[in-house]
Amino acid sequence: MFSKRTSWDLKVNRITELLNQYLSNAENIINLTESNPTLVDLNYSEKILKPLNNLQNLIYSPDPKGLIGTRESICRYYEQKGIDLNPEDLVLTSGSSEAYNYIFRLITEPGDEILVPAPSYPLLSHLSQINDIVLKSYRLIYDGEWHIDFDSMKKSLSPKTKILICINPNNPTGSYVKRFEYEKVIKMAIANNLIIVSDEVFWDYKILEDTASIISFSNCQEVPNFTINGISKLLVLPQMKLGWIIINGPADFKKEALNRIEIISDTFLSVNIPSQNALSDWFYTMNDIHYDLKRRIKENYNFLVQKINSDIPVQLFNIEGGWNAILRLPNIYKDEQWVEMFLNDCGVYVHPGYFYDFEYDSCIVLSLIVSPHKFQKGIEKLIDRILISSI
Numbered sequence: 292m293f294s295k296r297t298s299w300d301l302k303v304n305r306i307t308e309l310l311n312q313y314l315s316n317a318e319n320i321i322n323l324t325e326s327n328p329t330l331v332d333l334n335y336s337e338k339i340l341k342p343l344n345n346l347q348n349l350i351y352s353p354d355p356k357g358l359i360g361t362r363e364s365i366c367r368y369y370e371q372k373g374i375d376l377n378p379e380d381l382v383l384t385s386g387s388s389e390a391y392n393y394i395f396r397l398i399t400e401p402g403d404e405i406l407v408p409a410p411s412y413p414l415l416s417h418l419s420q421i422n423d424i425v426l427k428s429y430r431l432i433y434d435g436e437w438h439i440d441f442d443s444m445k446k447s448l449s450p451k452t453k454i455l456i457c458i459n460p461n462n463p464t465g466s467y468v469k470r471f472e473y474e475k476v477i478k479m480a481i482a483n484n485l486i487i488v489s490d491e492v493f494w495d496y497k498i499l500e501d502t503a504s505i506i507s508f509s510n511c512q513e514v515p516n517f518t519i520n521g522i523s524k525l526l527v528l529p530q531m532k533l534g535w536i537i538i539n540g541p542a543d544f545k546k547e548a549l550n551r552i553e554i555i556s557d558t559f560l561s562v563n564i565p566s567q568n569a570l571s572d573w574f575y576t577m578n579d580i581h582y583d584l585k586r587r588i589k590e591n592y593n594f595l596v597q598k599i600n601s602d603i604p605v606q607l608f609n610i611e612g613g614w615n616a617i618l619r620l621p622n623i624y625k626d627e628q629w630v631e632m633f634l635n636d637c638g639v640y641v642h643p644g645y646f647y648d649f650e651y652d653s654c655i656v657l658s659l660i661v662s663p664h665k666f667q668k669g670i671e672k673l674i675d676r677i678l679i680s681s682i
């Protein structure tokens with residue numbers, strides 16, 4: 292009765308099973324995986340709600356690419372970052388997943404392949420299955436900072452590869468595409484007739500002050516490309532469901548892509564009008580919460596830097612940006628075993644690295660947006676537990 296593309300293994304995995312038992316007693320769990328910013332005690336101001344109280348919201352006069360005023364306000368944001376965009380090159384979506392979906396429908400045939408970094412966020416495996424395309428990965432390697440392994444990228448290429456995805460910065464490694472990597476990615480795309488998709492939802496969350504590392508694909512004209520972003524991370528408003536695609540590249544490609552994607556978008560018209568009307572005000576009112584969140588991320592990361600010293604048999608990976616930190620634990624247990632142990636023995640929940648396709652066996656991933664008080668308590672407990680196992 293059901294399509295093969297949805298024949299997922301719906302069995303609850305061991306960690307989720309265990310977590311569900313503990314969640315019945317949720318206040319005893321310190322959840323260091325929480326990445327939903329609306330659930331981490333941030334101070335959302337009532338000012339966010341004011342722009343929703345707008346009589347214009349009662350008028351439904353949609354534009355398939357999104358209301359022009361909304362697209363213009365997004366361009367103003369990029370202008371502040373030194374990036375000049377034309378609002379006509381933007382298409383609004385209800386979020387990044389929908390943006391990916393539009394691009395996959397526009398570019399790929401069933402059985403085509405896309406290249407995705409590993410480790411990275413697991414969202415793309417489901418999205419590719421739903422779109423009947425095949426996900427192939429290329430490695431990111433770590434030597435004090437994360438780099439694209441171009442040899443592994445070449446090995447993963449096939450005549451069916453259509454799209455090269457960069458996640459900039461990547462989740463969970465927090466690594467940006469460096470300038471020299473950007474040049475190589477472009478060359479690789481030209482040589483192999485690939486379209487680049489750059490997912491930049493965490494782009495504004497850099498931790499390193501070295502701005503040379505911060506490159507956006509959004510004004511790249513050499514290669515057909517799509518840049519994905521949205522307010523779920525940028526303005527810390529995932530519930531408002533507003534994202535966008537910036538379409539760029541050679542003029543012929545851009546024109547045809549925009550015409551076609553406009554029809555895809557017109558078929559759904561999924562972006563709600565109140566969020567579109569409110570966006571330009573949110574760009575002004577959200578600075579405070581954005582500032583708070585960035586400060587919190589730095590505070591949590593600095594706490595880790597200070598705690599994970601040479602007396603502790605744990606490696607903290609350097610990050611450049613994003614919302615996560617990665618720890619590599621002693622290899623005496625696998626990531627899943629450590630996660631179970633932390634839940635059972637300390638009531639602390641962290642993600643095992645295998646969720647993100649790490650090649651090392653004993654990595655765990657932590658969310659840096661958890662409130663510092665909880666974060667520090669959770670980390671102290673983890674370190675105590677690790678030390679007991681390592682003696």
Ligand SMILES: Cc1ncc(COP(=O)(O)O)c(C=O)c1O
Pocket residue numbers: 326386387388412414458461462490492520521522523524529534
């Ligand atoms: C790299 C990356 N892209 C996209 C998303 C989803 O973003 P949105 O809420 O805009 O769908 C996530 C979610 O965490 C993510 O990590």
